Amino acid sequence: MTDIKAQIDVLPGLDPRAPLLEVTDLHVEFRTQYGVARAVNGANFTLAPGETLAILGESGCGKSVTAQAIMGILDSPPGFITKGEVKYRGLDLLKLPESERRKVRANQIAMIFQDALSALNPVFTVGYQMAELFRVHRGMSRGDAKRRSIELLDQVKIPGAKARIGDYPHQFSGGMRQRVMIGMALALDPEVLIADEPTTALDVTVQAQIMGLLAELQQQRNMGLILITHDMGVVADVADRISVMYAGKVVEEAPVYDIYARPAHPYAKALLESIPRLDMKGQELNVIKGLPPALTSIPQGCAFNPRCAYVRDECRQDPAPPAYTVAPGRTARCHFWREVVGDE
Amino acid sequence: MSDLEAVAAAQGPGAGSPPEPRHVDKRDKPRSLAGDAWIDLRRSKIFWVASILVAIVLLMALFPTLFTSADPRSCALSRQHAPASGTAFFGYDFQGCDVYAKTIYGARNSIQVGVLATLLSGIIGLIFGLGAGYFGGWVDAFLSRFIDIVLGIPFLLAAIVMAKRLSADPNSNGVMAVTITLGVLGWTTAARIMRSSVIASKNQDYVAAARMLGAGPARLMMRHILPNSVASFIVVLTILLGTNIASEATLSYLGIGLKGNAISWGIAISEAGSYVRTAPGPLIWPSIFLAATVLAFIMLGDAVRDAFDPKLR
C-alpha cells in the first residue's frame, strides 16, 4: 500500500530550497531552586539531507536538551527556550503553535532514545503501537496499518516480523527493542532523525548491528541524521560532520576527518587524547583536570578556561570567544586555535 | 543529560532530564539528606500551617489552663444549653457544662490516645516489617500472611470486642483500653510500608558493599537498611496519628471508648448528638476541633513525605 502522504497538510512557509534543518543561536535555560542553569548558550547547527551530524559531548554539555528543544519535547517548566530559531526548511518551528508542531514531530522530524524499554509503552503490543501511528497520522485502515507495520519490522530486520507483531516490548531483547523504536520513528518517513545515544546501553556487537542498520536506512531514504553521543569511536565510524559541545555551546564544528586529525579546540583535543584506543597499548591517558562547570555558574569568558592547557588571561574575560573560522565549513571557539592546530 | 550518568542515576527514559548542576558543594557545611529535606520543608506553606495547628493542639493538651480558666466539670443544670457568655465562648451543653472548656480539655485525651496508640502500632509495625523485609523467604511468607489475617479482621467489630473486654474494670476510664485496641489493630499498613522499603533498600549497591566488607545482619539492618527505609514509614505514622484520633472519637461516640467522666471530643460529640436540633453548638465545636486536628496531622505527614522524597541529589 502506498503512503498517503498527501493527506498531511502541507505546512505553509516551507521552502524546499532552504537547508533541511537549521538551528541558530539557541538558548535554553532551566529555572531551578538552585538557580538558573544555562543548559544551552548559543548553539548553531545545520543539517543537509543524507548527512550525518554528530553532536559530541559529555554529560551536562547540553546536547540532549538541544535535541529536546528541536523536537519540542522540552519539559517546560523548568526548561525555557529563551532565544534562537529552529528552522525546518525555512520554517521556524519555535514559532509554531503546538498543534502544528505535533504534525512536524514524527512526520518530518523523528527521534529515538537511549532506552527503548521506557520509550515504548509496555502495555500495548508493538504491533498496536506501530499501527496506531499509521491510523492516526495517515488515516489508514486497520488492515493496511497492520500490513505496513509488518513491512516496517522487516525493514529494521526483525526476524519473523509477522509473528512478532503481537509481542510486547519486554519480550524483545535490548537490540531488538532498539530496532522497533527505530522502526516506529521511521514509520512516517521523516526527513530528519535525531538519535539520542541510541547505542550507549547496548552491547558492542549489538551496537555495530544497530549503527549498520541506521546507516543503511539513512542511505535508502536520504535522511538527515543527528547523532548525539559521547562515544568518539562510533562518531568516527559514521559521522560526516561533528559539533563538539561544552557548557551549552558548540566549541568546535568540523568535518569528521579534520577534527580527528587536527582538532582546533583544546577541549576536543584533550578529549581525543584521554580515550584509550583499541589499537594502541600503553599510551599515557591524558587527563583533563577539574570538572565540567555547574550550569548555574558557568565561568566568565571561555567556559573551558579553568581546565584548559592553553589558557591565557584573555580567556578568563568576557566576551566569550566567538566562533572563529578555521577553514571553510570549520569553526572553533578558541582565541588560540592556531596554536592548538599547530600542536598536533 | 542523557548519557550513562543520567541513566544510572535516574533509571528513567532516555529522553534526558534537565541537567543537574554537578558540582562539589562550595559551602563548608556538610548537608545530610535530613538537612536538605528541612530546607524543602521550610518553604512549604502546608508544612507551616499544619505545624502551627499541631502546636496549638499540643499546647491545649498539655496546658489547658492557658486557654481557659473554667473547669469543664463544673456543670450546673441551671445553665443547660445557655448561650455563650463571659469566657464560655461556645455556650453550654445539655448538662450545663462549659462547651469551650470541655473542648479544650478534650484535646488531652484525644492526643494522648492518638500518640500512644500510634507509638504502639509503630513498634509492632517496625518489627514485623523489618523482619519480613530483611529475612525474606519463609519468614516473609509467614509474617506477610499474618499481616493479611490481621488486615482481614473487621476493624469496628474487633475494636468493640477488645475495648469492651479491656475496660471491663468499672473503675477504669478506658484510656488504656482504647489505646491498646487501636494500637493492636492499626499497625498493618505501617508494617507493609516498612516491608517494601526494606526490600527496596536491601537490594541497593551500598548494602552489597557492606556485606562484602563482612558486615553482619545487625549492622546491615541498623546502619544501612533502617535509616534508608524509615522515611515512608514515618509518614505513614503521622497519618496514622490523625486517623487514630478520629478512631478514638468514633469509639467514644459509640460508647465503647472512654468512659466514666472522661472528657474527649468523641464523648462530647456523642452526648451532644441528640440535641443537635435545639443546640448545635456542643456538637459543632468539638467536631471542628477534631476535624482540624486530624487534618493537621495528615497535612504534616504529606509535607514530610514530599520533603523526604528522594529527588536525585
Next chain:
Amino acid sequence: MSDRNDVVLETKGLVKHFPITQGIVFQSKVGAVRAVDGVDLQLRRGETLGVVGESGCGKSTLAKLLVGLEKPTAGEINVRGENMVTLKGGAMRRARRNIQMVLQDPYTSLNPRMTVGDIIGEPFEIHPEVTPRKGRARAVQDLLDTVGLNPDHVNRYPHQFSGGQRQRIGIARALALKPEIIVCDEPVSALDVSIQAQVINLLEGLQNDFGLSYIFIAHDLSVVRHISDRVAVMYLGKIVEIGNDEQIYEQPTHPYTQALLSAVPVPDPRLRGLRDQIVLEGDVPSPANPPSGCRFRTRCWKAESICAEQEPLLQIRERSPHPSACHFAEPRDVVHAV
C-alpha cells in the same frame, strides 16, 4: 611487575547456577540459569586480569562470587592457597579482607545517609583488629588523600560529590583493609569519558604503589586493553579465550573474540570501511538453555557438526599458542586489518 610464580587468586571449576522455580507454595526446580559454568583462572601478584564479555556472559556473577556476595554452586576459590568456599566464621572474615571490590555505579554504591568518613571507616569498624580505634580517623584521612580527595571533606555526604569523586570514595573504601586483590566491576562505565581517564590513572597508580592485583571486569574493550596485562573473554558463563594483551588484541583465535573486537569502533575515521567487520547474526542464547557442545556455535560462521557434539575445552591448540575454546581456533588480526 608480576612474579610469575606468585599466584594470589585461583579459581577451579567455578560454577554458579541460579535455580528457576515454579509454584507458589511448594516450589519445584524447573531449570537453572547457568550464569557461571566452569571458570578456571589465575591471578598473579601485581597483575591485572581483564575480564570482558557482553551482557549475560556471567562476568558480574563472577565478580560477586569472588568477593563472597554469592555462594558458588561448585568449584574452588583459592586466595593465597586457602579455599574461601570452605572457610567459615572468623577464618572466612579474615580471608575476605584480602579481596575487595569496587562497584560500578557511583550513585548507588555509597550509603546516602552516611558521611564519607563513615563510609570509608566502616571496614575498620567491622574488622577492628586491623587498625586500633585511635588511629582510624587518621587512616580515613590518609585514604582520602591517597585517592586524590581532600581529607577535610570527611564529614560530607555522598551527594555532595560528583560521579568521579564518588568512585574514588568507593576505591578508598576498598583499600581500607589493605587487600592484595581488588575486583573492579565496571568501575568506569558510568563515568564521563574525561573522568574515566582520571579514575583509570588512579587505579594504575595505586597498583604500582601498593602492589595490588586487579581483576578488571568491563565491557569496554579499549579500556580493558589499556589497563590489563592479561585478558579473559567470557561467553555464556565460560571463558572462551585467555591470553596476554598482545595475544588477545592482535592475534585472537576464538571467533567470538574476533567478532567482539571487530565490533568496537575505533576513533579514527581514516579506518572507516577498511576494518575487518564481522557482524554477528541473532541474539545471545539464554543462559538457562545454552546450546549443546560449543555455546557459540549458533552465531558462529565456522560452525560444523563437531561443534554441536563436542564441547571445545579451553586449551592451547595447534594454531593457538594461548588457551582458546574452539575446535577451529585460528589467529586473525581484526584490529589492525588495514
